[in-house]
Each structure stands twice: as structure tokens, then as C-alpha cells.
Amino acid sequence: xxxxxxxxxxxxxxxxxxxxxxxxxxxxxxxxxxxxxxxxxxxxxxxxxxxxxxxxxxxxxxxxxxxxxxxxxxxxxxxxxxxxxxxxxxxxxxxxxxxxxxxxxxxxxxxxxxxxxxxxxxxxxxxxxxxxxxxxxxxxxxxxxxxxxxxxxxxxxxxxxxxxxxxxxxxxxxxxxxxxxxxxxxxxxxxxxxxxxxxxxxxxxxxxxxxxxxxxxxxxxxxxxxxxxxxxxxxxxxxxxxxxxxxxxxxxxxxxxxx
Amino acid sequence: xxxxxxxxxxxxxxxxxxxxxxxxxxxxxxxxxxxxxxxxxxxxxxxxxxxxxxxxxxxxxxxxxxxxxxxxxxxxxxxxxxxxxxxxxxxxxxxxxxxxxxxxxxxxxxxxxxxxxxxxxxxxxxxxxxxxxxxxxxxxxxxxxxxxxxxxxxxxxxxxxxxxxxxxxxxxxxxxxxxxxxxxxxxxxxxxxxxxxxxxxxxxxxxxxxxxxxxxxxxxxxxxxxxxxxxxxxxxxxxxxxxxxxxxxxxxxxxxxxxxxxxxxxxxxxxx
Numbered sequence: 132x133x134x135x136x137x138x139x140x141x142x143x144x145x146x147x148x149x150x151x152x153x154x155x156x157x158x159x160x161x162x163x164x165x166x167x168x169x170x171x172x173x174x175x176x177x178x179x180x181x182x183x184x185x186x187x188x189x190x191x192x193x194x195x196x197x198x199x200x201x202x203x204x205x206x207x208x209x210x211x212x213x214x215x216x217x218x219x220x221x222x223x224x225x226x227x228x229x230x231x232x233x234x235x236x237x238x239x240x241x242x243x244x245x246x247x248x249x250x251x252x253x254x255x256x257x258x259x260x261x262x263x264x265x266x267x268x269x270x271x272x273x274x275x276x277x278x279x280x281x282x283x284x285x286x287x288x289x290x291x292x293x294x295x296x297x298x299x300x301x302x303x304x305x306x307x308x309x310x311x312x313x314x315x316x317x318x319x320x321x322x323x324x325x326x327x328x329x330x331x332x333x334x335x336x337x338x339x340x341x342x343x344x345x346x347x348x349x350x351x352x353x354x355x356x357x358x359x360x361x362x363x364x365x366x367x368x369x370x371x372x373x374x375x376x377x378x379x380x381x382x383x384x385x386x387x388x389x390x
Numbered sequence: 391x392x393x394x395x396x397x398x399x400x401x402x403x404x405x406x407x408x409x410x411x412x413x414x415x416x417x418x419x420x421x422x423x424x425x426x427x428x429x430x431x432x433x434x435x436x437x438x439x440x441x442x443x444x445x446x447x448x449x450x451x452x453x454x455x456x457x458x459x460x461x462x463x464x465x466x467x468x469x470x471x472x473x474x475x476x477x478x479x480x481x482x483x484x485x486x487x488x489x490x491x492x493x494x495x496x497x498x499x500x501x502x503x504x505x506x507x508x509x510x511x512x513x514x515x516x517x518x519x520x521x522x523x524x525x526x527x528x529x530x531x532x533x534x535x536x537x538x539x540x541x542x543x544x545x546x547x548x549x550x551x552x553x554x555x556x557x558x559x560x561x562x563x564x565x566x567x568x569x570x571x572x573x574x575x576x577x578x579x580x581x582x583x584x585x586x587x588x589x590x591x592x593x594x595x596x597x598x599x600x601x602x603x604x605x606x607x608x609x610x611x612x613x614x615x616x617x618x619x620x621x622x623x624x625x626x627x628x629x630x631x632x633x634x635x636x637x638x639x640x641x642x643x644x645x646x647x648x649x650x651x652x653x654x655x656x657x658x659x660x661x662x
Contacts, residue, residue, distance in 0.1 A: 282491060
């Protein structure tokens with residue numbers, strides 16, 4: 132309850148400041164519309180805004196799914212094989228060093244104007260924090276636990292591969308989950324960037340498309356309405372993911388209190 | 391939480407009575423002879439030509455200042471660190487020790503996400519065996535945690551956590567038990583109770599326990615070995631007549647205590 136109060140106080144404070152600036156400077160509507168005008172525009176055009184928001188949201192969610200799956204698989208493979216790490220790590224870093232903006236036109240060229248190119252873009256952005264977070268977690272399993280597991284598994288008459296799989300399933304992966312969760316949180320926060328950048332470069336729907344469209348026609352109020360919708364989507368998504376992650380690894384918080 | 395400490399097994403242990411037999415814990419005791427040619431720590435040799443004899447079914451306590459290589463001896467025996475050339479491990483039944491060892495450390499190493507019961511079953515899961523819940527519950531009863539099967543480790547006290555670790559260790563029907571300062575992080579009373587519980591539940595097993603507390607050694611050990619001197623040598627302390635767990639009041643205990651302390655202090659004087 133207190134948290135909701137704090138958030139709404141921050142938001143209304145910012146809106147107040149915004150309104151104050153518009154009132155003091157008396158800027159024209161096409162430079163900086165007042166909050167009330169933006170709200171009016173939203174009410175007026177909400178079917179269009181929400182329709183485009185749905186596209187963007189779908190791109191973000193698909194990007195998150197693919198990015199998390201790909202990132203987790205990469206981290207698992209890299210952690211299993213030290214040799215592979217030498218090969219994969221440069222590629223991983225390169226995938227982040229190249230700005231999304233630079234490859235966005237290429238992706239649109241390859242994957243067309245539809246949502247595929249945007250999903251690929253979002254996936255690219257999400258992939259890195261997830262991989263790094265999960266890999267970090269997998270590599271940090273305490274040596275004490277690995278020693279204990281080794282003593283247990285010495286007595287087992289099963290293959291090395293099966294033992295390794297069980298070590299990952301019962302010990303390493305669960306221990307890496309808090310790290311993975313941090314990666315997913317960062318990924319969720321940056322995911323909208325990928326989708327919107329993709330839409331800017333070339334698309335026929337989505338909030339990025341709508342913003343660009345409105346901007347070209349001096350409909351600054353519509354642009355602000357789209358921007359605010361995107362912000363609300365991003366914040367809601369972040370808190371939803373955060374809530375789900377905290378539920379899923381509830382043991383982590385209580386553990387923290389004692390360490 | 392304290393209420394759990396007044397458990398039948400604990401009371402039985404304090405009276406020195408044998409506890410009820412564990413299902414499946416029907417192990418012929420195994421003695422071990424360890425000869426280590428050298429133990430090195432980050433390239434520097436700290437210990438040379440050391441031999442230790444663990445008598446079958448006895449509790450051997452290894453005492454010594456920190457840095458003398460106690461944990462390395464344990465790890466060599468467990469196969470966690472490779473042994474130097476010329477070292478050997480010989481058992482009384484001529485079978486290898488690999489796979490017949492259970493280990494309990496200073497940190498309880500409980501999985502924070504798993505229930506008490508699942509923590510006790512983790513060894514079998516890691517080995518790919520079918521988890522034997524009945525046996526785990528029986529063991530948890532013996533250590534006085536029958537009411538906590540579904541609890542998460544973070545809701546337990548330090549002593550209760552170590553008792554879960556003890557149950558997990560006993561889940562292995564291992565004839566050889568390696569125990570590395572298991573109670574050093576606990577308060578005096580909890581430690582006292584757990585020492586008795588450990589003695590009681592590990593009878594008939596060959597136990598090698600590391601400790602830096604002479605009183606703990608005197609309470610639980612059948613045989614005490616002190617590692618001291620330059621170069622390090624193993625000094626056997628004369629056995630006590632009474633059976634472990636002992637009360638620490640008797641005169642022969644204080645006599646042994648003085649003996650151990652003078653050996654350990656000898657070491658301190660040599661230090662620069």
C-alpha cells in the first residue's frame with residue numbers, strides 16, 4: 132500500500148512539474164503539450180493507441196521468451212564446456228558492442244516489416260543480460276557444495292554425463308536462479324528499446340510506428356500519449372516480472388537476512 | 391525451537407544408552423591406514439611422511455593448529471584433492487574407500503530452497519537412486535526433527551540445521567565418516583548436545599573428526615591424534631578408559647587436556 136502511495140506521489144509530482152513548465156513558459160502545443168491535452172488526446176484516440184500498444188507488447192513478450200530461452204541455453208553450454216567459452220564469449224560481447232540502431236535496418240531488410248524483425252531485435256537486447264546473469268550464477272556455486280556432491284556421486288554407479296546432469300538439476304541451476312533473475316530484470320527493463328527501435332526503422336504498426344507517424348505530423352500530443360502508454364507498459368511489465376521472480380525464488384530473501 | 395532439543399534420542403544419548411538401530415545401517419566396520427608422503431598448500435609443502443591409523447569402528451579426533459593441513463588430509467582421503475606420489479590408503483577389508491565415505495563439514499550446506507526432508511534426500515537424488523523417504527524420516531526422528539520435515543532451512547536454528555546435516559550424512563550407509571569441525575559455529579550448550587548425538591548415532595562407524603577444540607576431542611574421541619611440531623608429526627594421546635561421549639569433569643580428562651595443550655603450545659613457541 133505504501134509503495135503504491137509512493138509511486139503515485141512521484142508520478143503526480145512529475146505531472147505537476149510538467150504542467151507548471153508548460154504554464155510558465157507558455158510553449159506552443161506542438162512543442163510541449165500540457166498533461167491535460169495529452170490525456171484528452173488519449174481519450175480521443177485510445178482505440179488506435181491501444182491497438183498499436185498490443186503489437187509492441189506482443190513483440191516485447193516474444194522477445195523476452197526467446198531471449199531468455201536462448202540466453203539460458205548459451206549460459207548452460209558455456210558453463211559445461213570451458214573450451215566452448217573461449218569461442219562463444221567474443222561472439223556474445225560482439226552482439227552487445229554493435230549498436231541495435233546500426234543493425235536495425237538490416238534486420239528489417241532480412242525479416243521484413245512485420246513483427247519478426249522487432250522480435251529479433253528485442254531478443255538480441257534481452258539475450259546478453261540473461262546469459263551473463265545465468266552464467267555468473269552457474270559459475271559461482273560454492274566449492275564446498277561441489278565437493279560434497281562429488282563425494283556423494285563417487286559412490287554412484289551411473290555415467291559421468293548422468294551425474295553431471297543431476298549436479299546441474301539439483302544444485303547448480305537452483306543456486307544460479309537469483310543471478311538469472313537479476314539478468315531477467317535488467318532484460319525486462321531494456322526489452323521495449325529493442326521493439327521500439329525496430330518499429331522506428333520500418334514498420335506498419337506498434338507504438339514506435341505511431342510515435343514516428345505523429346511526430347511527422349506535428350501531433351506532439353499524440354506522440355506524448357503513445358510515449359506515456361509505452362512507459363506504463365514497461366513499468367507494469369517490470370513489476371509483474373519482479374513479482375513473479377520473487378514468488379518463484381522466495382527462499383532468496385529469507386536467506387539474505389541471515390547472511 | 392528449544393522444545394525440539396528434548397528429544398528421546400538426545401536423552402538416550404546423554405544417558406549413554408545406545409540408540410535404536412537404524413534401518414539398513416548394518417555395516418561391518420572398516421579400518422583405514424593412511425600414508426601421506428606430502429601435502430602441499432599452494433605449492434608449499436606443509437606436511438611430509440605422515441601416517442594415520444583409523445581403527446575400525448572407532449572415533450579418531452585429529453587436533454592441531456590451523457594451517458597444519460588437517461582439512462587437506464580429510465580431502466585427500468575423500469578423493470577431492472589428488473595425493474602426492476608415494477601416498478597410499480589401505481583399508482582393513484582391502485576394498486577402496488571411494489564411494490564408502492560420508493562427509494560433514496563446518497558449514498551445514500543445506501539447500502536453502504529445499505525442505506528439511508528433501509535436504510536429507512539430496513544424496514540419493516544426486517546419485518540417481520530412488521529416494522528412501524521412510525529412512526530419511528526415521529533419521530530425522532532420531533535427530534529430533536520429526537516435527538520439521540516440511541520446514542525450510544532458514545526457519546531453523548543453527549543447531550537444528552547441523553542436525554539436518556547430520557541426518558543427511560547418516561543417510562549414506564557409509565562405513566567411513568569424515569567430519570570437519572562440524573559444531574564450531576554453534577553455542578556451547580547446543581554443541582554439547584550435538585557431540586553426544588553424533589557419538590550415539592555414529593557408533594560402529596569409523597569416524598575421522600577434525601577439531602581445534604581439545605575439549606571436544608576429549609568428549610567424543612576414542613583415539614586422539616595431535617598434529618604438531620616442525621616438521622609436523624602425529625602424536626597419539628593415550629586412550630581414556632571411559633566410553634564417549636564423556637563428561638569432562640574427571641581427573642584423567644584434565645590430565646590429557648594438559649598434555650594436548652602442551653603439545654599445541656610447543657608449536658606456538660616455535661613460531662616466529
